[in-house]
Amino acid sequence: MTPRVEILGNATLILGDGRLLLPEYRPDAIISDPPYGIGFAHGGRDGKRHGTRFAGRHIVGDDKPFDPSWIIERYGYLPIALFGGNHFASRLPDSRGWLVWDKREGRGRNDFADCELCWTNCDSVARLKPHMWNGMFRASERGEARVHPTQKPIAVMGWVMEEMEIKPGSLIADPYMGSGTTGIAALQRGCRFVGIEIDPEFFEAACHRIENAQRQAKLFPWEAI
DSSP states (O other): OOEEEEETEEEEEEEEEEHHHHGOOOEEEOOOOOOOSSOOOOEEEEEEESSTTTTTOOOOTTSOOOOHHHHHHHHHOOOOEEEEEGSSSSSSSSSOOOOOEEETTTOOOSOOSEEEEEOOOOSSSEEEEEEEEEEESSSSSTTEEEETTTTOOOHHHHHHHHHTTTOTEEEETTOOOTTSSSHHHHHHOOOOEEESSSSSSHHHHHHHHHHHHHHHHOHHHHHHH
């Protein structure tokens, strides 16, 4: 099957398998939130509760352990950031440049993790980002419905790029694009973006979100430079 490609300004979005399609591009950095290999089904530890719109919604590829070697062995000379690294840490190289997103800002707890860990291959110190993202309690994007069960805040993905010292004009690649959050953050930073997503529903959501973001010129001051 020929992959579907959408060109939206400085973003190239592709419906297909990132493992097969990413080698066609030459990114300057890879930043992604891949399937963790934990058999995710939203709604609780066992995925059987049905209290949210994502109840029982599985993520493609999450039914088996995630192997990051295809990224690291081919692109290890580039800056790389992978969320969920604690779930496949035994398959990652040693690094001191871990990034920690505290999504409860130290308040409360439930069945889900209090924070998320992002492995990077950057030779830097570990950093922490407090940013509330707990159900309807959010530090950003208030009132905007999530379109992906593991959707990250744009502000958090932008923070990752800041810590990695990604320069404007760089080509950021995300082979597990999901709903396109990495792409929006990349465009806001003045970067180009190539995102690949295998799930047609999430691909459509990413196209919609990135197209809307591109229309909001005030988000992209670099366009006036």
